[in-house]
Amino acid sequence: MKDREILDEFIMPKCTGKAFLVKEGQSFRVIQIEGKQVASLIFFNAHNYKEQFMAEFSGGLNYFHPEQPGSHYRATKLYSKVPYENEMLSLTDNKIGDHFLGPPCTKAIMEALGEPDHRSCSDNFTDALKEFDIDLKDIYSPSAFNAFANIYIDTDGDGRLNIRPPRSEMGDYLEFTAHMDVLVVASACPDDVSPINDYECKAIKFEIFEG
Template sequence: MLDTTVSPLPTSVTDNGDPVGHNRSDREPIAPDGWPVLGQRYEVPARHGRAVRLKQGQAIKIINTHGLQVCDTWAFKADDLSEFMSMEHARAFIDRIIPQPGDPLVSNRRRPIMTLLADTSPGVHDTLIAACDAYRYQNLGVHEYHDNCADNMRLALKAIGLRAREVPQPFNLWMNIPVGADNGIQWLPPVSKAGDHVVLRAEMDCVVVMSACPQDIVPINNKQPVEVHFEVLASA
């Protein structure tokens, strides 16, 4: 049964690593230690998160199974989660707001942690929008706990015995947030098709976390969150 409780905020907040609520993301890892079977296809269930370990040189293929699902994606250095894939640093490194195949994705220490190798979609992704969280849904008028990408990341890491002190800006795969001439943005459904995928190569040992975004208020998932899938490849 879905846990809809919302944890009260602690009186003294020292970091941003604890979930505000819970779902099954912390109880259903792909493996207790996060190591995948190479080439096996895994599911990230709708509204939930999964974490997987990659060795340097391995690649992850993330698949938009139905075509209309956003997948918030993070990468953390395996032995030091204070270093992570950083969209604000990546934008400065590649001089654009949406990565293209061949672009390195750098960490908050400005060195490549992953490289975008392939993208079969039209290439519309987002690097501007923070992961949805419980407070985002409160702002949207949802008064009970709502699954969210920030908690999915925290819970997916917890499921394999890890904890990050913050929730970085994710690489929002297939999220369609066009920026207009007036600098305004729109929240639109993905333009990808079923089966589109990206391939990301690990440039260091890392932990990749994915959230099949639970957003069902604004139309970024066509208001119908569904599952995505992934595979870890031996090399790329």
């Protein structure tokens, strides 16, 4: 893969968000430059912001997909919500294997963690979308691909959600390939309260490649 041309690369500072376009056929990497940091990602059809990525729906569809039956929460195919149901992106490289299909942190989650005024991924998404003249409340999908999140559900048959520090270290990455023109909205998760970022917020790097 070294012969592919890098079209753009940038660092998302800790506790911030960034929105960027990835064209159909292009790929992008979400890279740990310090390690143990979650990047929460939401996706939109770049030409129709109503067509949003739906994490839980993607998990359900991946469960039934013949290429990886039963791998509900390790999805490789990311779909938009009903009524669109298009494959927006696929996860083409994920050697760590850790991600969580579900909500990113929000105001209510930070309140529940006992930090009501704490910054959340929702704040990062709001700021990032301003560059595209988009108001979060008009399009918000609380359904994210939480890259590098080390979260397990029901490991002991008790229905509990287990949040652990990320296993990913410096240099680890996930790679996605876009199957439509996609607006990617990313958040370097600002939660230093729960174990999700190992209690310390860090930066994330992105690289966009020609297909």
